Amino acid sequence: xxxxxxxxxxxxxxxxxxxxxxxxxxxxxxxxxxxxxxxxxxxxxxxxxxxxxxxxxxxxxxxxxxxxxxxxxxxxxxxxxxxxxxxxxxxxxxxxxxxxxxxxxxxxxxxxxxxxxxxxxxxxxxxxxxxxxxxxxxxxxxxxxxxxxxxxxxxxxxxxxxxxxxxxxxxxxxxxxxxxxxxxxxxxxxxxxxxxxxxxxxxxxxxxxxxxxxxxxxxxxxxxxxxxxxxxxxxxxxxxxxxxxxxxxxxxxxxxxxxxxxxxxxxxxxxxxxxxxxxxxxxxxxxxxxxx
Amino acid sequence: xxxxxxxxxxxxxxxxxxxxxxxxxxxxxxxxxxxxxxxxxxxxxxxxxxxxxxxxxxxxxxxxxxxxxxxxxxxxxxxxxxxxxxxxxxxxxxxxxxxxxxxxxxxxxxxxxxxxxxxxxxxxxxxxxxxxxxxxxxxxxxxxxxxxxxxxxxxxxxxxxxxxxxxxxxxxxxxxxxxxxxxxxxxxxxxxxxxxxxxxxxxxxxxxxxxxxxxxxxxxxxxxxxxxxxxxxxxxxxxxxxxxxxxxxxxxxxxxxxxxxxxxxxxxxxxxxxxxxxxxxxxxxxxxxxxxxxxxxxxxxxxxxxxxxxxxxxxxxxxxxxxxxxxxxxxxxxxxxxxxxxxxxxxxxxxxxxxxxxxxxxxxxxxxxxxxxxxxxxxxxxxxxxxxxxxxxxxxxxxx
Numbered sequence: 001x002x003x004x005x006x007x008x009x010x011x012x013x014x015x016x017x018x019x020x021x022x023x024x025x026x027x028x029x030x031x032x033x034x035x036x037x038x039x040x041x042x043x044x045x046x047x048x049x050x051x052x053x054x055x056x057x058x059x060x061x062x063x064x065x066x067x068x069x070x071x072x073x074x075x076x077x078x079x080x081x082x083x084x085x086x087x088x089x090x091x092x093x094x095x096x097x098x099x100x101x102x103x104x105x106x107x108x109x110x111x112x113x114x115x116x117x118x119x120x121x122x123x124x125x126x127x128x129x130x131x132x133x134x135x136x137x138x139x140x141x142x143x144x145x146x147x148x149x150x151x152x153x154x155x156x157x158x159x160x161x162x163x164x165x166x167x168x169x170x171x172x173x174x175x176x177x178x179x180x181x182x183x184x185x186x187x188x189x190x191x192x193x194x195x196x197x198x199x200x201x202x203x204x205x206x207x208x209x210x211x212x213x214x215x216x217x218x219x220x221x222x223x224x225x226x227x228x229x230x231x232x233x234x235x236x237x238x239x240x241x242x243x244x245x246x247x248x249x250x251x252x253x254x255x256x257x258x259x260x261x262x263x264x265x266x267x268x269x270x271x272x273x274x275x276x277x278x279x280x281x282x283x284x285x286x287x288x289x290x291x292x
Numbered sequence: 293x294x295x296x297x298x299x300x301x302x303x304x305x306x307x308x309x310x311x312x313x314x315x316x317x318x319x320x321x322x323x324x325x326x327x328x329x330x331x332x333x334x335x336x337x338x339x340x341x342x343x344x345x346x347x348x349x350x351x352x353x354x355x356x357x358x359x360x361x362x363x364x365x366x367x368x369x370x371x372x373x374x375x376x377x378x379x380x381x382x383x384x385x386x387x388x389x390x391x392x393x394x395x396x397x398x399x400x401x402x403x404x405x406x407x408x409x410x411x412x413x414x415x416x417x418x419x420x421x422x423x424x425x426x427x428x429x430x431x432x433x434x435x436x437x438x439x440x441x442x443x444x445x446x447x448x449x450x451x452x453x454x455x456x457x458x459x460x461x462x463x464x465x466x467x468x469x470x471x472x473x474x475x476x477x478x479x480x481x482x483x484x485x486x487x488x489x490x491x492x493x494x495x496x497x498x499x500x501x502x503x504x505x506x507x508x509x510x511x512x513x514x515x516x517x518x519x520x521x522x523x524x525x526x527x528x529x530x531x532x533x534x535x536x537x538x539x540x541x542x543x544x545x546x547x548x549x550x551x552x553x554x555x556x557x558x559x560x561x562x563x564x565x566x567x568x569x570x571x572x573x574x575x576x577x578x579x580x581x582x583x584x585x586x587x588x589x590x591x592x593x594x595x596x597x598x599x600x601x602x603x604x605x606x607x608x609x610x611x612x613x614x615x616x617x618x619x620x621x622x623x624x625x626x627x628x629x630x631x632x633x634x635x636x637x638x639x640x641x642x643x644x645x646x647x648x649x650x651x652x653x654x655x656x657x658x659x660x661x662x663x664x665x666x667x668x669x670x671x672x673x674x675x676x677x678x679x680x681x682x683x684x685x686x687x688x689x690x691x692x
Contacts (some may be wrong), residue, residue, distance in 0.1 A: 002546070008519075009520060011521075012517070114332075118339055120543055120572060120573035121572060132553075139551060213547040214543050216540045217333075217334050218334050218514040219516065220518070257520055261510065262511055263481055267631040
């Protein structure tokens with residue numbers, strides 16, 4: 001029974017880790033382009049999912065429509081966060097944008113709490129079905145999240161490496177002054193980055209709501225923490241790294257919980273983070289360990 | 293009558309009218325009661341409902357003529373409500389702030405993790421000159437973890453006795469559902485109330501009533517993945533699954549049990565989950581879950597109170613229902629103890645209210661008479677409710 005349970009824990013963890021991967025991609029993309037952390041990213045993602053839930057309740061529509069509405073809302077929230085927390089804040093001071101996004105994180109969380117009175121909201125199931133293989137079970141909705149995470153990675157990599165927007169984005173990321181000299185509008189590209197990552201975040205928020213079956217302000221802090229861990233383990237700015245790290249963190253959580261219990265689980269996840277920071281500070285796909 | 297005489301007469305009448313109205317206004321004193329609890333954060337709904345219940349009860353008393361004070365004048369209840377964010381430091385800070393005003397009683401807090409340290413800063417024994425603790429009566433409506441009022445003689449609670457409630461529930465199940473033999477527990481490990489209720493109440497009384505404990509699964513308040521825990525429940529194949537958790541994770545676990553096809557014969561929930569939150573989060577999955585509660589709109593008084601609270605944008609449940617009752621209890625105590633509610637009698641009035649509360653042996657509640665213990669706790673009447681068709685319905689009334 002031990003092996004069966006262990007394998008099931010690993011599979012469940014990997015699949016649930018796909019939700020962390022989706023959030024991690026958003027964190028890492030903003031860092032990759034602007035070299036800044038957007039602490040309000042997960043809060044905005046959950047906020048976008050709430051907005052979709054409200055709109056669906058208001059106008060009706062199938063459950064899958066909530067994914068599209070959440071993506072649209074996420075894009076709008078992304079732009080708002082860019083305007084309020086980055087556009088007019090001195091980017092040369094790394095603490096300024098960090099604090100502005102922490103403020104936005106708290107504001108977004110409180111807006112959600114005040115709008116919903118903190119009550120959990122039932123979220124419609126987008127994908128139903130469980131692959132039941134006797135002792136083993138695989139949840140269809142988590143497989144869907146997993147596929148979405150892979151698709152998001154492919155689409156984002158295509159956008160970054162095969163389109164003019166991607167070239168401009170990478171130029172802004174690598175040489176912002178040179179990019180401006182060749183006519184690339186820095187603010188325009190940064191805003192677009194926030195819209196794209198916001199859309200991805202909204203989509204992720206809706207998928208997470210669907211996978212959990214609920215939306216609650218309680219999701220905001222854990223998702224922010226998991227998103228940051230995934231970003232660090234995956235390597236700041238690495239999209240494939242965020243995917244692998246998301247799956248790894250999800251799996252590690254479940255396995256540690258299986259062996260050590262729920263009260264010790266997070267201790268080991270944090271230890272994993274420290275192991276990466278010490279031995280592989282550049283993340284999973286970094287080539288060399290650069291140390292002082 | 294000449295014009296000067298007319299003017300003089302009208303001036304006299306006006307003066308008399310004003311002077312006769314003034315004493316009435318002066319006689320109507322303010323009786324300030326301060327509620328405090330979570331008005332922000334994820335337990336905000338508790339604070340909103342308590343505030344609405346306090347305001348509704350005060351409004352009803354004020355409309356019915358107010359409170360008769362010790363010198364024969366009438367007083368009107370004024371409710372303040374403060375946010376402690378379900379945080380111990382903020383709860384203590386808010387209480388000290390309330391105690392520095394003319395407020396006569398603090399009504400709260402929401403969370404047991406606030407109540408426990410807060411009661412610790414109150415004077416332990418009344419009249420102990422060596423104890424410089426706060427001498428301010430606190431009457432708790434929500435924080436439900438067992439046995440907290442004994443920490444201080446200034447602390448009183450109007451919360452249900454979960455030990456008695458779950459003991460009665462398991463006794464009733466043993467009698468009416470003899471086919472139920474085994475139980476599996478699920479507990480929110482990092483929340484004081486949930487944890488205490490599983491380990492010290494549900495688990496113990498179930499074992500005492502002869503139910504075999506087949507195991508327990510643990511999770512945290514903000515957890516979203518319950519696959520391991522539901523699998524443990526599936527493997528245990530117990531007749532009853534008891535979930536000692538608040539609505540967010542209760543719903544998460546119920547949904548995961550459903551996904552994994554775990555169908556226990558009965559699901560029992562935590563008292564605090566017999567609320568609107570659970571129905572908003574997972575009405576379908578919570579269908580038939582049984583929860584003991586100390587409030588349901590089963591009497592005319594309870595129904596009227598629920599309607600009044602709704603007008604103040606709140607929902608009455610076992611916690612906010614307790615807040616509503618507290619205002620009525622305080623009215624009786626204020627009248628019985630001859631409280632004056634004057635600016636210079638604040639501390640004396642607080643002492644009178646504390647004495648009055650400590651003398652109570654029973655109080656009138658919304659669904660029946662509550663007994664009071666010497667330790668400042670309530671033994672409230674209760675019912676078993678179950679979720680049916682997206683509503684809480686009374687399943688059984690143990691007092692009948």
